[in-house]
Amino acid sequence: MSSVPAAVQAGRVQRPPAMVIARRAVNRLTLPVLLVLPSLIIIAGLVGYPLVRTVYLSFTDTGLGELIYGGSTWVGLENFKEVFADEHLRTSLVNTVVFGTACVVGTMALGFAVALLLNQRLKGNLFFGVAVLLPWAVPALAASAIWKWLFDARYGFVNWALVNLGFDRFADYAWFADRWSAFFAVFVTVVWQSFPFVALALLAGLQTIPKEMLQAAAVDGAGAWQRFRLVTLPLLRPIVAVLVIFSTIWDFKIFDQIYVMAAGVPDRSADTAAVAAYREGFALSHYGLGSAVAVVLFLILLVFSLIYVRLIGKEGELG
Numbered sequence: 001m002s003s004v005p006a007a008v009q010a011g012r013v014q015r016p017p018a019m020v021i022a023r024r025a026v027n028r029l030t031l032p033v034l035l036v037l038p039s040l041i042i043i044a045g046l047v048g049y050p051l052v053r054t055v056y057l058s059f060t061d062t063g064l065g066e067l068i069y070g071g072s073t074w075v076g077l078e079n080f081k082e083v084f085a086d087e088h089l090r091t092s093l094v095n096t097v098v099f100g101t102a103c104v105v106g107t108m109a110l111g112f113a114v115a116l117l118l119n120q121r122l123k124g125n126l127f128f129g130v131a132v133l134l135p136w137a138v139p140a141l142a143a144s145a146i147w148k149w150l151f152d153a154r155y156g157f158v159n160w161a162l163v164n165l166g167f168d169r170f171a172d173y174a175w176f177a178d179r180w181s182a183f184f185a186v187f188v189t190v191v192w193q194s195f196p197f198v199a200l201a202l203l204a205g206l207q208t209i210p211k212e213m214l215q216a217a218a219v220d221g222a223g224a225w226q227r228f229r230l231v232t233l234p235l236l237r238p239i240v241a242v243l244v245i246f247s248t249i250w251d252f253k254i255f256d257q258i259y260v261m262a263a264g265v266p267d268r269s270a271d272t273a274a275v276a277a278y279r280e281g282f283a284l285s286h287y288g289l290g291s292a293v294a295v296v297l298f299l300i301l302l303v304f305s306l307i308y309v310r311l312i313g314k315e316g317e318l319g
Contacts, residue, residue: 051298057291064285072288079292088268089293092276096297099183099272100252106191107247108240111198116228118199119206136196144260147189151175151261179269182262186270189257194250198243205239206232245305252301273297 058079060072083089118129135143150157153174162170175181209232217227233240255274262270271279273293281290 054291054294057288058295060288062287062291064287067287075288079289080296082289083292083296088271089276089280091269092271092273092293093296093300095183095271096252096273097300099187100248100254103187103190103194103251103254104244104247106187107194107198107251108244110191110195111202111243114195114199115202115206118203132196132199134196135193138193140193140256141260143193144189144257147185147192147257148176148261151185176262176264177266179265182265182270186254186257186261189261190251190254194247198247201239201243202236205236209235241309244308248304248308249301252304253297273300 057072059074059076060066061075061078062072066072083093114132118132138146149155151159153159153172156175158175159170159173162173173181175185213231213235214227217231222230252272253274254272255278258270258272258275259278268275268279274297277290277293277297279290280286280293284290
């Protein structure tokens with residue numbers, strides 16, 4: 001006797017009821033949601049609520065009393081007008097964009113150089129690879145304190161080394177008495193701490209590039225720079241895009257290095273937006289104004305990230 005059902009033998013296949021199909025579809029949709037739901041709740045609590053609360057406070061005149069007991073007054077865009085009208089706050093926004101962009105460029109350039117070096121088969125690469133990780137492992141506050149000592153006017157290693165190299169004008173040079181020299185010291189610190197992540201990510205990308213492509217380009221007469229520009233860089237474009245966005249977010253909201261190293265700069269002219277928001281919110285208890293500075297910084301980061309993603313997308317379409 002045949003074990004095939006009679007409906008199949010007759011050319012008819014029994015279909016499951018509509019309720020069974022609907023239940024299966026719901027299970028396929030709800031299971032992923034249920035698995036992700038705990039993470040979504042945590043993200044909403046740790047990120048979503050503070051963001052919404054900050055935006056709300058930026059439209060009020062909240063001080064310490066209003067923050068504790070309530071009763072904030074809605075002031076609309078007055079805080080944002082003051083952000084752009086106040087000279088110190090306006091300068092902090094300019095510092096954020098200019099200094100943050102310089103740090104991103106410096107981090108990416110040094111990270112690329114170190115990644116290309118580690119990608120070569122040289123003796124001691126394992127040691128250098130471990131050494132590259134050390135700056136990334138140092139906490140930002142500790143690194144800022146160490147570099148502030150290195151740039152100390154009387155006892156710092158930097159002044160001592162420069163004087164011994166013949167630059168006598170750096171004897172007892174006060175790096176943190178001037179806005180621009182302070183920015184240089186902080187720039188060195190930020191790049192020193194930021195480049196390891198970029199270097200290791202780019203090194204991982206470099207090791208995925210087929211060597212045959214580089215060898216073929218060399219056979220066609222392409223030099224080292226041409227191989228990097230025409231072969232290596234286009235293949236690394238997705239990684240570079242992500243790293244630039246991450247670096248932009250990290251470097252534009254620099255706080256620890258500026259707060260520790262550049263605290264003595266006259267008129268707080270080296271403050272960035274993150275430091276200015278902290279001073280207004282926590283030091284002066286102007287929580288509404290401090291929140292407005294934070295919201296403006298968030299919008300700046302969002303605009304820069306969207307512009308860069310758009311540019312990378314256009315380059316991909318042209319390529």
